[in-house]
Amino acid sequence: MIRLLGSRFYENLMMALDTLRGNKLRSFLTIFGVVVGVITVMLISSIISGINVAVEKQVESFGTRSIFLYKFNIGFSTGRRSREERMRKPLTVEDSDAIKNLPSIETSVPFLDVSNNFWGSKILVTGRNGKSSSAVQLQGTLPEIEKTTTEVLMAGRWFSQSESDEKANVCLIGSSVVDTYFPYTDPVGEELDIGGTPFRVIGVLEKKEQLFGGGGGNNDQSNVIYMPLGAALKLKPNEDDLFILAVAREGMLDQAKDDVEDLLRVRRRVPYGQPNNFSMETAASIIEQFKSITAGVAAAMIVISSIGLMIGGIGVMNIMLVSVTERTREIGIRKAIGARQGDILLQFLIEAATLTGFGGLVGLLIGWLLTLLVKLVLPSYVPLWAPIAGFFASVGIGLVFGLWPAWKAARLDPIESLRYE
Amino acid sequence: MYKFMDDENGERQPAATDTAQTGEGLILMKNIWKTYQMGVEELHALRDVSFSVNKGEYLAIIGPSGSGKSTLMNLIGCLDSPTKGDYWINGNLVSTMTDDELARIRNKEIGFVFQTFNLLARATALHNVELPLIYAGMGSGERYEKAQAALASVELGDRVGHKPNELSGGQRQRVAIARALVNHPSILLADEPTGALDSKTSVEIMALFEKLHAEGNTIIIVTHEHEVAERAHRVITIRDGRIENDEKIK
Structure with missing residues (x-):
């Protein structure tokens, strides 16, 4: 048949x-x-x-053990943020420190973005070669950044705890910044003028792989300058919009997520039964989204x-x-x-x-x-x-x-x- | 779906009584009527036709156009069903069969030869001859051998790979005859088989029919040409839907 x-x-x-x-x-x-x-x-x-x-x-380059914390919802959303969301108070350096002490957490670093945005006053980055730009991303952070895997040091060093405590005017620069201001010279030890203050370059970071083949401007992730949090606050004293990157210990990501959530709910006084007034994402959850x-x-x-x-x-x-x-x-x-x-x-x-x-x-x-x-x-x-x-x-x-x-x-x-x- | 998968080995077994009534006849027509409804009028193409054909006969059906000759041929060939009356072929009562059952009978019991050959233009002689075997569900190896043999028997063994337009009219008709014979049907039914051929080729084809008859095949030729009819051993004359004359001439 x-x-x-x-x-x-x-x-x-x-x-x-x-x-x-x-x-x-x-x-x-x-x-x-x-x-x-x-x-x-x-x-x-x-x-x-x-x-x-x-x-x-791209997302996994931030680390598969990373937990991203921010007062607003992270990720892909459209439309205006809700009133509740706009009213949220920022995360603090103390939050980050508390998270760092959790047993399931390896380290935790706050980031303060003091780059130019729509509302703030312009901070210009000017080099010895006469170039000047307002498009560079300026991030204030703490020495713990060294232990995260987000950036790879190519030359020089990260700033020390004492430089952080002293709010020293030192910085590390991304590869695009190198290209703009120090095309022919070794930038380590040179100076950059950031918002009128001279910063000493102490380290150079490796070029980051770009999502859609690169490009310049605000989307260029290598067009970045890191400096001690205190130094960043000197540039923009009122900036409080803190972002926290926490890294879980090996194999403890789920535990760490629970711990961080519980901790932040207590610290931010979220009543029982109410949704979080902050957002927490991981590489996996962002990819999922x-x-x-x-x-x-x-x-x-x-x-x-x-x-x-x-x-x-x-x-x-x-x-x-x-x-x-x-x-x-x-x-x-x-x-x-x-x-x-x-x-x-x-x-x-x-x-x-x-x-x-x-x-x-x-x-x-x-x-x-x-x-x-x-x-x-x-x-x-x-x-x-x-x-x-x-x-x-x-x-x-x-x-x-x-x-x-x-x-x-x-x-x-x-x-x-x-x-x- | 059953249409694809019914009876692998062919026959639907007819009821025992069907066989009993056919007697010796290969073909038995009893009181056959074929009526067409033309508006309010009824047109009787066949009126009360009865006859039988025995195995091994060589029969010609002759009559002027409009006599009902073509209608009779379509009925014999199981292309159509009668309005009234019974028709047995090789023990099968076909007058009440469904379309698919008729197709089965056409495939197994009848070999058609047409005036215009009716070969598939794009297919080779071999493929044309294989076609009835394909519909009989035969495997390709057996099919190839049988088709080769059938073509050889009409002396076209060396033309198997040719397409119809590469063959002469006589050769095409011989391919058609090979196709008609390949499934070893009960009757070879030819409709004006020489109508499209010149006289020399016609003679060849008629000689071929005689040879096939001598080999034991039952042959029915429908024609309006008396020379063709005279080669047969029995002639049935149709006029106005009735059998006017039925005589043995040899």
Whole structure:
């Protein structure tokens, strides 16, 4: 039985391929919609996987054991923050110190961003070479930053506890800052003018990998200057918008999250049963958050590309109806020599599915070549489900839209068909 | 779905009584009527036709156009069902069969030869001859051998790879005859088999029919040409939907 069906399937497949060869241009035009639909699926899946991988890498570069704490919700949100959120009080250096003392925590560092923002007064960074910029990210922090893995020291050293206590005007600079102000000289030991105060450069940081191939301006994560928290406060005495990076001990991330949450709820007097008035994220949770967004985008794009596939399917139905009419006589002959309705139905269904399946394969091939181009920009890959789904969707389109023409063919009257000119 | 997977070995077993009534006849038609409804009017293409054909007969059905000859041929060939009456072929009562059952009978019991050959243009001679075997569900190895043998028996063993447009009219008709014979049907049913051929080729084809008859095949030729009919051993003349004459001439 299986062998029988198999051999009949094979015969039909061969006949279908023969028909496709016989009508090259028509076949190509017919499957065009399906080809485009499958290319779209391939491209979208590779772009989205690429973005996911890039974000994952980026976030994990902050450390998989890291816990990010901030008064506002971290992550990807749209619209205005709620009143409750805007009223939250900032995190403090004392919070950070308390967290650091938790047994499940290895270290904890506060960051104070004193860079220019929309409201504050401008702080210019000026170099000896005469260059001046207000776009550099200025971060005040504590010596514990050395123990986190966020930045890698390339030359020089981090500032010491005593420099921190003395609010010394020393700083470490990112690679982009080096490029701007010290293109030809060793920056360590040189001076930079930050907001009118001379800071001594004591260390240089390694270039950070960029999400979308880099670029300058505010998104350049290597365009950064770290200085002692006290020194930063001298530049902007009223700034209190503190961000805390805590690092859990090896294998204790979950425990650490619980401990930090409990501690901050107590310190910030969150009543029992109320939601946190601060946000706590980990690399994993941020990646999760991001992936749910890209999944939404993917779903939307798949809906769009399936509209393309549907239109392709209607084209297939149209051409199959023409084909059935053209081959009325052939159908008559086949019926006269013993083809049953099911045989004719199967023949035309297989023909339609072969047509669209071939379109799917062409789409996969072109799509695959295009994803190689995407790879030049994004660390993308094509997830296995994409080509499989693309191929089966195109075969399915053929089966669904071929059904009506095939049924029409199967129902033809043999006598009339044999007489058909 | 059952259409794809019914009876691997062919026959639906007919009821015992069906066989009993056919007697010796390979074909038995009893009181066959075929009526077409043309608006309010009824058009009787066949009126109360009864006859039988025994195994090994060489029969010609002759009549002017409009006589009901084509309708009769369609009924014999199981392409159509009668409005009234019973029709047995090789013990099967076909007058009440469904479309798919008729297809099965056409495949197993009847070999068609048409005036215009009706070969598949894109397929080779071999593939054309294999086609009935494909629908019979035969495996490719056996099919190939049988089709080769059938083509050899009509002296086209060296043309198996040719497509119809690479063959002459006579050769095409011989391919069609090979296709009709390949499944060893009960009857070879030919509709104006020489109608599209020149006289020399016609003679060749008619000679081939005689040879096939001598080998034991039952042959029914439907024609309006008397020269063709005269080659047969029995001639049935149809006029106005009735059998006007039924005589043995050899």
